[in-house]
Amino acid sequence: MNREDFPMLKKEIVYFDNGATTLKPDAVKNAIIDYYENYSANAHRGDYKISMIVDEKYEKTRSKIKEFINAKEDSEIVFTSGTTDSINLIVNSYFRQHLKKDDEVLITYSEHASNILPWFVLQQEIGIKVNYIKLDESYEVTLDNVKKAITNNTKVISLAHITNVVGDVRPIKQIAKLAHENNILLVVDAAQSIAHTKVDVTDMDIDFLAFSAHKIYGPTGIGVMYAKFSLLDKMKPRNYGGGMNAIFTKDGYIELREVPTRFEAGTPNIEGVIGLSAAIDYVNNIGIDKINKYEQDLKKYLLEELSKLDFIEVYNKNAKGSSVAFNIKNIFAQDTAVYLDKYNICIRAGNHCAKILNEAIRVNNTCRIVISFYNTKEEIDLLINVLKNSKNIWNEIL
Amino acid sequence: MDANIKRSIILDNYEDKTNRMDIEDTSYIKHNSRNVSCIDNINLYIKINNNTIEDLKFNGEACVISTSTTAIMCKLLKGKTIKEAIDIIKNYDSMIEEKEYNQELLKEANVFDDIYKQPSRKKCATLTWHGLLEELNKYE
Incomplete structure (x- = not known):
């Protein structure tokens, strides 16, 4: 919702890196x-x-x-x-x-x-x-x-x-x-x-x-x-x-x-x-409660769609926030991020400044999406489609 | 070089486990190459005898570019004298930076000759080469 207020969203990007920073209205x-x-x-x-x-x-x-x-x-x-x-x-x-x-x-x-x-x-x-x-x-x-x-x-x-x-x-x-x-x-x-x-x-x-x-x-x-x-x-x-x-x-x-x-x-x-x-x-x-409800619904949709892809591993299915941490199995997180960037999908790959957590969970690097109210189902559908084609990842990024 | 050939060389080396292992042997120098801005993290194991790189191994977690170029580097520099190795590394650096370089010296490493088109990945392509250079310079 409210996408028209964000000039960055007119640039044909899908911005999912809202945990790093948000776009500005x-x-x-x-x-x-x-x-x-x-x-x-x-x-x-x-x-x-x-x-x-x-x-x-x-x-x-x-x-x-x-x-x-x-x-x-x-x-x-x-x-x-x-x-x-x-x-x-x-x-x-x-x-x-x-x-x-x-x-x-x-x-x-x-x-x-x-x-x-x-x-x-x-x-x-x-x-x-x-x-x-x-x-x-x-x-x-x-x-x-x-x-x-x-x-x-x-x-x-x-x-x-x-x-x-x-x-x-x-x-x-x-x-x-x-x-x-x-x-x-x-x-x-x-x-x-x-x-x-x-x-x-x-x-x-x-x-x-x-x-x-x-x-x-x-x-x-x-x-x-x-x-x-x-x-x-x-x-x-x-x-x-x-x-x-x-x-x-x-x-x-x-x-x-x-x-x-x-x-x-x-x-x-x-x-x-x-x-x-x-x-x-x-x-x-807009109202923070309305934002929360919208983001939670959208995250639920994202998790449902990701769960249909057997080559995707999600690490935080139970978490109640609006973030999703995942990897394409056997693909390094940064390579996934570079691949998604080819389709102007912005996600974060890395350890997200939580280096001792990574020692504990033995997954050093993940791709992270944090949902904002300006994200849409259509953007998630695009992401899922691009992920579905990720067997072509090397042709795309090398 | 044809893009498809390049890609298959990069991927072959990405999958190649020949030199990819952790080494406990203390006669090897262990060098950790870590890219703080992205997330590559590779240990190099370097064995030097008589001014020659007798063995070169690596292990770690890194992107396709970092991993593949390190595998290529290990094959290319094993058996080279320190002086020869430094010369090859400098030529590799020149290639990455779009300067003049000796193509013949670099063999398979030539596959990264157009990495400058993706500036964000230059660091991935040079991370372990610079790590090795740092250790070799201690002998010069």
Whole structure:
């Protein structure tokens, strides 16, 4: 649905790589152009009309994000450059100060590198321990396995809401309840869920959340970190400079500005924030529940069609997200991707930044499709037809 | 060379298991060639004696181009002196980069002479050749 809003879809491509990034509707592009053409000024600086417009749009976006994820306060929303940046901010500006040697963080093998490596660095530098919650036979997280992994030293659980390879949806609300009963904080990586399902930080009782705009039809280079106010207030800024200080004097005294401004030093990514704002409006206009329903129906159709092809192996049939990981049997994933590209079908081949998961499932590389609401049955039929002819793969790609 | 002939040489070498195996023998140098931007991951096992490549084996998981070119490389460079091997690798590189090169030296590796038409696969075609060169340069 809504295909006419996406200029990229007029280029005769079939775009299935929505887990990597999503295409952008005209509304996002137009909002950014409007900023540069009609009120191009800096934020938080203005004593003149167009700068006031920037301030207003910038802060309104914060408010819009607050509503979108159902946070309690606008001030709980911090703009970052994306999910990776948000998680690094959470780890380095909160947990580095609040964890000590032998404290434990729980993650899983199927986390994205962005939710593993920052913790590894804390492990190396301050001696925390990174432990893994066992995955079940479908590579999913069960509440029972979370319980088993918790020890007296567990201080934080950090999980993707939906993982980027398997596409399983974690029971975040239940995990949060269990975590809080044990005085454990919960960090949620919403990169792969934010565009596909409702993320409600209050209902789910999430302590920290991270996501990127570009995976929800917005621009690249902008993202969001959410933290409950009481936690955010204890975070240490990582950048010092303009915009984030209230007072400083020649003897080295610094007084910081309020939360969240103190975390946004320097001129922010204004066009990014304005683009994100338009993206959120766009998604809200369709409705996230309607998007979810459409994508789930389409994914079901894709799985049914793939299951008719005996030379295709699907690795995540049970997952509830909108992704499908598969291979043509005995064909390397990248060769399949090159073959599909001959027909302008864009899919992702690789390990999807989940290198330790691959060690566990012994499948290093897969082809991945993540469905968006702009995908159609006709596109899936085309994919299936091309796959049906894949015995010709070498004639096509060599 | 005819496209069909090229294709069948590439595929024959892709399927060829002669030099495709893991080697435990510690007299071999193990070199991991990994393409971080795509996903090829190949181990080379290189045995050097008297300035000569006495044996060359490989194993790993990689695309058709990477796998096939590595199989060809193993056959082509086994028995060559380090100096000869470096010369062949440089000629192969020149071919990939559309520069002048000695066609006769490259034998079956000539099948990759039009890989420049798919720029995204140049890296696949050179990954293990560069890995080997890195090890050989240590002897020069």
